Amino acid sequence: MIEMFLGCAALLLITVMVALLRVVWGPTRADRMMVAQLFGTVAVSVLLLLSVALEDHALVDVALVFAVLAAVTTIAFVRRAWW
Numbered sequence: 001m002i003e004m005f006l007g008c009a010a011l012l013l014i015t016v017m018v019a020l021l022r023v024v025w026g027p028t029r030a031d032r033m034m035v036a037q038l039f040g041t042v043a044v045s046v047l048l049l050l051s052v053a054l055e056d057h058a059l060v061d062v063a064l065v066f067a068v069l070a071a072v073t074t075i076a077f078v079r080r081a082w083w
Helices: 002-025 029-054 058-082
Strands: none
């Protein structure tokens, strides 16, 4: 079961590497912001998978911090872009 969690985490990290291309070629700032949201979501997912696989409960706290930071970043972007 641990191998499955680690495999899923590796697959998510590969997704992030592909998303880096969108950062380079994204025509607008909104596209780049969506990639930043993807990074935050993937970071939370990978940390939660690693927490279960490694049985390290401190990673859950780090994942929660990343989730809050991703939400705050999105709110700051929207406020700056449209107000």
